[in-house]
Amino acid sequence: MSATQSEATLEVQDLKMFFPVTRGLLRKKIAEIKAVNEVSFKIMRDETLGLVGESGCGKTTVGRCTLRQYEPTGGRIIFDGENISSYPKKRLRKIRRKMALVFQDPYSSLDPRQAAGRIVGEPLKIHKMCASKGEYNDRVEALFRMVGLDPAMMDRYPHEFSGGQRQRIGLARALACEPSLIVCDEPVSALDVSIQAQIINLLDSLKEKIRGLSYLFIAHDLSVVKHVSDRVAVMYLGRILEITQSQTLYENPLHPYTRALLSAIPIADPFVEEKRENIILKGEVPSSLNPPTGCAFHPRCFMAVPECSRTEPELRDINADHRVACIRV
Amino acid sequence: MVKAVDGVSFHIGEREIVSIVGESGCGKSVSLLSVMRLIKAPGEIVGGKVLFEGRDLLNYEANGPEMRSIRGARIAMIFQEPMTSLNPVLTIRQQLTEMLGLHMGIRGEAAQRRAVALMSLAGIPAASERLDDYPHHFSGGMRQRVMIAMAISCNPGILIADEPTTALDVTTQAQLLKVMKDMVQKLGTSLVIVTHNLGLVARYAQRIYVMYAGKIVESGTTKSIFSHPRHPYTVGLLQCIPRLDREKSQRLVPIEGLPPNLVNMPDKCAFLPRCPRRIRECYEKPWPPFVRANEDHRFRCYAEDSADERHAE
Numbered sequence: 001m002s003a004t005q006s007e008a009t010l011e012v013q014d015l016k017m018f019f020p021v022t023r024g025l026l027r028k029k030i031a032e033i034k035a036v037n038e039v040s041f042k043i044m045r046d047e048t049l050g051l052v053g054e055s056g057c058g059k060t061t062v063g064r065c066t067l068r069q070y071e072p073t074g075g076r077i078i079f080d081g082e083n084i085s086s087y088p089k090k091r092l093r094k095i096r097r098k099m100a101l102v103f104q105d106p107y108s109s110l111d112p113r114q115a116a117g118r119i120v121g122e123p124l125k126i127h128k129m130c131a132s133k134g135e136y137n138d139r140v141e142a143l144f145r146m147v148g149l150d151p152a153m154m155d156r157y158p159h160e161f162s163g164g165q166r167q168r169i170g171l172a173r174a175l176a177c178e179p180s181l182i183v184c185d186e187p188v189s190a191l192d193v194s195i196q197a198q199i200i201n202l203l204d205s206l207k208e209k210i211r212g213l214s215y216l217f218i219a220h221d222l223s224v225v226k227h228v229s230d231r232v233a234v235m236y237l238g239r240i241l242e243i244t245q246s247q248t249l250y251e252n253p254l255h256p257y258t259r260a261l262l263s264a265i266p267i268a269d270p271f272v273e274e275k276r277e278n279i280i281l282k283g284e285v286p287s288s289l290n291p292p293t294g295c296a297f298h299p300r301c302f303m304a305v306p307e308c309s310r311t312e313p314e315l316r317d318i319n320a321d322h323r324v325a326c327i328r329v
Numbered sequence: 330m331v332k333a334v335d336g337v338s339f340h341i342g343e344r345e346i347v348s349i350v351g352e353s354g355c356g357k358s359v360s361l362l363s364v365m366r367l368i369k370a371p372g373e374i375v376g377g378k379v380l381f382e383g384r385d386l387l388n389y390e391a392n393g394p395e396m397r398s399i400r401g402a403r404i405a406m407i408f409q410e411p412m413t414s415l416n417p418v419l420t421i422r423q424q425l426t427e428m429l430g431l432h433m434g435i436r437g438e439a440a441q442r443r444a445v446a447l448m449s450l451a452g453i454p455a456a457s458e459r460l461d462d463y464p465h466h467f468s469g470g471m472r473q474r475v476m477i478a479m480a481i482s483c484n485p486g487i488l489i490a491d492e493p494t495t496a497l498d499v500t501t502q503a504q505l506l507k508v509m510k511d512m513v514q515k516l517g518t519s520l521v522i523v524t525h526n527l528g529l530v531a532r533y534a535q536r537i538y539v540m541y542a543g544k545i546v547e548s549g550t551t552k553s554i555f556s557h558p559r560h561p562y563t564v565g566l567l568q569c570i571p572r573l574d575r576e577k578s579q580r581l582v583p584i585e586g587l588p589p590n591l592v593n594m595p596d597k598c599a600f601l602p603r604c605p606r607r608i609r610e611c612y613e614k615p616w617p618p619f620v621r622a623n624e625d626h627r628f629r630c631y632a633e634d635s636a637d638e639r640h641a642e
Contacts, residue, residue: 224571268555
């Protein structure tokens with residue numbers, strides 16, 4: 001593969017995912033939930049893009065659409081240079097080998113009736129990646145080692161593992177077919193704090209070891225996202241409000257929602273906390289069934305002007321690699 | 330036998346915000362459920378004292394009249410899951426006025442007025458119109474506000490919040506903790522925050538207790554503990570969480586291993602198998618006693634204690 005530094009592993013253009021709301025026996029469509037609306041981003045080779053937002057903002061739906069687990073309502077998904085948005089199922093299957101998903105809940109995402117070794121090796125069988133039984137065994141063993149599990153535990157069942165170990169099994173399964181993109185959907189939020197660090201470090205070291213691996217890291221915890229990601233996109237009610245380098249996002253957040261989100265996350269240091277800006281937002285996230293007109297954030301925004309309720313702000317370039325959707329910036 | 334909580338002592342001053350920190354299963358919730366006498370069989374409180382306003386609550390029957398007049402009224406509690414702790418088939422009016430009638434003898438028109446006032450205090454907009462709504466009409470954050478309104482309805486001396494915002498979004502979390510902090514100032518309540526989130530602790534608590542495997546391993550003022558943590562577990566916790574103000578290049582230092590199983594624990598420091606600083610003494614002696622680091626900062630660790638002595642010499 002001719003992998004140059006500037007090549008994008010994934011490019012999402014104008015992604016739209018609308019879910020119908022139906023009523024009655026005939027399931028007549030009465031409304032639409034715009035779960036994802038006009039979302040565009042790129043993930044470069046070897047890059048981690050963080051997708052952050054509160055519950056219901058559409059971040060998981062973006063991840064699902066990327067893998068075409070949902071059929072998007074509109075937009076283009078370009079993976080490794082191929083537009084896969086209209087691929088038929090059979091053709092999609094070959095591409096899917098190169099993308100994997102790691103789930104939030106390490107308890108329900110592993111089949112309780114299969115031994116860990118079989119769970120990890122299943123993708124290899126499905127995609128017929130091994131020529132012989134011996135090669136299969138070697139590869140499963142190598143995958144166990146790669147995620148820090150003892151291959152001697154291959155015959156154990158998921159219930160015999162702790163939460164952190166299960167998440168390692170999930171990662172080994174994701175790595176089985178040597179993907180170029182792993183979508184991690186809240187991979188550490190179900191784990192205890194002392195275990196979270198182990199998994200975060202594992203994700204980091206895997207990326208150092210495997211050339212050409214990119215992550216789409218979806219989480220609600222901005223401190224975790226910032227630590228893991230090279231760039232971060234902030235979502236609110238189905239749209240990206242700000243996207244930039246993760247360090248820039250922390251040092252120079254421009255969108256008022258990003259500023260409020262950052263200030264809402266306490267830092268574990270009482271001396272730092274004393275000096276921090278404390279923005280308390282008004283109200284709650286509105287329903288995506290009936291989103292506000294204009295900028296979706298304006299009813300809660302502390303910088304809003306009358307204009308904000310009329311015009312829908314476009315995501316525009318502020319400077320190189322920093323895009324914001326706000327007319328007040 | 331599981332000793333969920335063993336030899337735990339803590340105190341809460343008037344108008345103080347105290348936090349009990351630890352990972353799941355460390356006994357932080359059980360300690361406070363014991364204070365409330367809400368331990369279900371086969372669990373039992375086998376020893377200790379709970380002194381509240383000069384009386385030992387363990388002298389009373391768990392469901393006797395004394396305990397019932399204290400629980401929910403003088404010591405109130407907010408739980409993690411606002412959906413499961415509200416009754417889904419009763420309106421908010423019924424649930425709020427029930428408390429006022431039982432504990433304060435306020436009924437009828439007066440109870441309605443007070444219920445509306447409490448809801449506004451907890452930050453529920455258009456409170457009077459929402460009195461006849463059921464819990465499922467409210468969002469998660471609003472339900473937790475209803476819980477707060479109920480908890481403060483009888484002017485409690487202590488408000489215990491057990492992981493109050495864990496299930497909620499961060500911007501809602503910030504709103505609710507602000508409400509609770511204002512309560513402490515306005516109503517003169519003491520607030521106990523039970524959490525695993527060290528950030529919340531740093532932002533809101535004046536004093537903290539760090540728990541591990543059913544015991545308190547370190548306690549002190551928030552500033553003293555964060556600026557100079559002494560117990561290796563506290564040090565580990567602070568190093569393993571990603572912080573917004575740190576560069577990506579700084580690697581996290583995870584605590585190796587897993588939290589212990591509390592069944593038939595040996596009488597040794599429970600953190601020993603995971604401890605990076607363990608010394609011979611740790612294997613030979615029982616749980617270390619508390620050592621005083623300064624006026625209000627104590628910890629229990631042989632390794633740190635002997636390092637201290639070497640410094641003194």
